[in-house]
Amino acid sequence: MRKACISALAAVAFTAASCVGPQSALDPQGPNAASLAWLIWFFTAICGAVWLLVMLTLGVALWRRRGLASQPGDPPLAPEPRAERRKKTVVLAALAATIVIITVLTSLSFVATRSLSEGRGDPLVIRLRGYQWWWEVTYTAGSPDRFMISANEIRVPVGRPVRLELSSGDVIHSFWVPSLAGKQDLIPGRENILTFTAERPGSYRAQCAEFCGMQHARMAMVVVALPPEEFESWLDGQLREAASPATEEEAAGREVATSKACAACHAIRGTRANGTVGPDLTHVASRQTIAAGTLPTTRGALAAWIADPQTIKPGSKMPMVPLSADELRAVSAYMASLK
Structure with a gap:
């Protein structure tokens, strides 16, 4: 009975906790997330246009094929040089368009991904270390008297760039806060960098996006963006x-x-x-x-x-x-x- 009651409480509480803050890459709340959202929509538009063009070409080919249907006893259709040249031109054009599209999409993806680790201005430096299954958050603040260790929640000032120094204490994890930035792995023995800026106050849900073991689904976090003066007041309190x-x-x-x-x-x-x-x-x-x-x-x-x-x-x-x-x-x- 005791375990059943605890399990029921946990189920209700987990449902409530998992609904904290927005969690959508299509609802950007910062410049890094906005560039990724634009990239998603651009990819979707290009892929949609390619699909429509392929379907249109297939429809035209099937329609024209109906008029060339042979009757029983007719001799085999002989290839026409003009038609063969036209088909060759279409195939080469499709190949060239494919190369151009893949090159453009790859280049845009590279530029957007590189921006995730680029620093801007005077960033707030936070060390984030992943464990099975929780997050250690260390605020360095540039001076020993502002050094503070917390866990499972990140608070940041609105409008100020944040630089996350990511590492892992056991297996590979991946930090993802969809409304503010893209994904970045936390790898044992290696440090990765992720930057983002929250443009407005609010709570944004984050989670581990790399399967890391039994409780991977319950390795979440909340990123809370506060007005700068409120953030400094919060940090003063956390240092006590x-x-x-x-x-x-x-x-x-x-x-x-x-x-x-x-x-x-x-x-x-x-x-x-x-x-x-x-x-x-x-x-x-x-x-x-x-x-x-x-x-x-x-x-x-x-x-x-x-x-x-x-x-x-x-x-x-x-x-x-x-x-x-x-x-x-x-x-x-x-x-x-x-x-």
Whole structure:
């Protein structure tokens, strides 16, 4: 019964979390995505025109063939030199058009793809590292005092170029936020670059676009674009240590979180929890989702995830830590206070 209840909660929560923000390459919200959307429509128009031309040619050929149908007993049709020359001209013209079309489409695709890694202006540099199945997000901000580690959510200022330095800690992943940029792989032992600029505030859904294992479908993320002053205020808050407990229940939850196995994998700045295996939880409640887009960030979802992560996300690296009912209530209250 307990597992059934957790599974039902996870199913509802996953549906809610998966609907966060637009997710369409045909709804561009930045210059990089706009160039890719234009390329998609151009490819579609060219391919549509080619298909119509082929169908028209086929129709004309079939129509003319009807008039040349032979009757029983007629001698075989002899080839006509003029007709043969015309057919040869048509074939050569079709071959030349094919070469031109493929060359143009390949060149446009190359130019559009190269623009995904070109830097503009003074970009915000973010290191994004993929794991099975979550994202580590590191803000460098150009100075040690602005260095900050988060997870599973990227916040960026509107109008400022963003430079993502992509890498992987295990297998090949691929980062894709359709409304802002194209796809780029995260490859172990190699760093790739992806740039984009969000032109208006909003939340944009992203995900891993390369099959990376059992929970590939639940390796999502939200990219939140904020006005520049709001972004700086958010970053200032994220640089602070975890908030102190405001109630006895939250204080009990902090004791549970820092004394149980949780502290061996997760970090909560300002406490004795300093693990590096799992996501940083210092401000986990300020994120829109948990478990890489699997659940919305609510106290109930936090409790369900902590109680039995393997039922919600089978195969994830997070083990089930045995907790009493009181301990689960306390630690979920503490996690919900970390904003």
